[in-house]
Amino acid sequence: MILNIVLVSVAGGILCLDRVVLQAMISRPIVAAPVIGLLLGEPFTGLMVGAFIELFWIDRIPIGAYIPPNDTIAAILITASSIESAHNLSHFSQGLVVLAVLLLLPLGILARQMDVWLCRMNEKLADKALAAAARGDTRAIARLHLVAIVRAYLFPACFIMMTLRSVLPWSPGPTLDSPIG
Amino acid sequence: MIHGLTLTYSLLPFIGIAVALSTINIRGMVPVFCAVFLIMTALIRFIRDI
Numbered sequence: 001m002i003l004n005i006v007l008v009s010v011a012g013g014i015l016c017l018d019r020v021v022l023q024a025m026i027s028r029p030i031v032a033a034p035v036i037g038l039l040l041g042e043p044f045t046g047l048m049v050g051a052f053i054e055l056f057w058i059d060r061i062p063i064g065a066y067i068p069p070n071d072t073i074a075a076i077l078i079t080a081s082s083i084e085s086a087h088n089l090s091h092f093s094q095g096l097v098v099l100a101v102l103l104l105l106p107l108g109i110l111a112r113q114m115d116v117w118l119c120r121m122n123e124k125l126a127d128k129a130l131a132a133a134a135r136g137d138t139r140a141i142a143r144l145h146l147v148a149i150v151r152a153y154l155f156p157a158c159f160i161m162m163t164l165r166s167v168l169p170w171s172p173g174p175t176l177d178s179p180i181g
Numbered sequence: 182m183i184h185g186l187t188l189t190y191s192l193l194p195f196i197g198i199a200v201a202l203s204t205i206n207i208r209g210m211v212p213v214f215c216a217v218f219l220i221m222t223a224l225i226r227f228i229r230d231i
Contacts, residue, residue, distance in 0.1 A: 055197025059204040095186035098193065102186075 004040060004084060005164045011039055012076040013157030019072060020152045029053035029075035036076050040083040045097060049079045052101070057108070067115050073156055074108030080160075081167050088169065107163060114155055122148050188225050192218050 015035065018027035025031065030050040037046020053075040060068035082100040086092035125144045132140035199214030 052193055052197050055194070055201050058197075058201055093183050093187055094190035095183035098186040098190050099183065101193070 001084065001088070001168065004080075004087075005161060005168065007039055008036055008076065008080045008164060009157045009161035011036060012073070012080075012160040013153045015076065016070070016072050016156035017149070017153050019070075021149055027072045029071045032072050033075040033079045036079045037083060040080060040087075042083045042086075042092075045083055045092075046079045049082070049097060049101070050075050053078065053105075053108075056105070067112055067119065069108040070111030070115055070156075071108055073111040073159060074105055076160060077104045077107055077163055077167075080164055084164070084168050104163070104167070111156070111159060114159060118151060118155060121151065185226075188229075189218075189222050192221050192225075195221075 012032075015027050015032045018024055026035070028050075030047075033050030033053065034043050034046040037043040037049075040046075053071050057069055057071045060071075062068050078097070078100045081104060082097045085096050085100070089096075125148050129141050129144045132138075132144065195214045195218045196211075199210045202210040202214075
């Protein structure tokens with residue numbers, strides 16, 4: 001369980017980085033969710049979740065200054081939590097996917113606030129880079145670029161890890177087949 | 182609760198279709214499809230109970 005949460009966080013950070021740096025479209029939910037599903041051994045669940053999230057926020061496009069809900073994080077969290085819950089209960093149910101969608105879809109909007117905050121922090125870095133450019137310090141400019149990239153990786157990765165940590169238990173719980181009480 | 186949510190799993194794409202139709206300027210589709218979603222869920226529940 002712990003290893004899977006760490007694995008999903010590391011992979012999720014890389015996938016979310018694509019929203020800012022690579023832009024190879026691997027951050028789209030239809031790609032990101034099956035990748036996470038594949039890592040956890042259930043690519044079909046990931047594909048279903050990814051297709052739904054892709055459609056759900058298809059009209060939110062990052063044009064101009066508009067920052068859309070973070071559908072990548074939402075897709076990753078929903079896929080990982082539904083698959084890990086199924087592993088935890090030793091029983092996969094489609095209801096778990098619906099429950100994960102209902103509970104974790106709003107976190108995409110919360111993650112947008114994180115994106116807004118990251119953008120504001122990047123503005124400060126840009127001011128520093130301008131000051132460094134005025135001094136002719138090219139090494140400082142390169143370092144500030146790297147700082148922005150590392151932040152763009154670490155913040156979503158930590159967000160995913162903390163959310164999965166709070167949603168999923170660390171140790172396997174009772175199975176659906178086990179007697180109650 | 183999980184069994185109830187399982188009923189709605191196959192109907193989730195309705196919401197996505199409604200958003201996709203809204204995107205191509207066919208407005209007012211989201212409430213219509215949400216209503217279809219609700220009615221279909223009730224129907225499936227009713228049919229399973231019979």
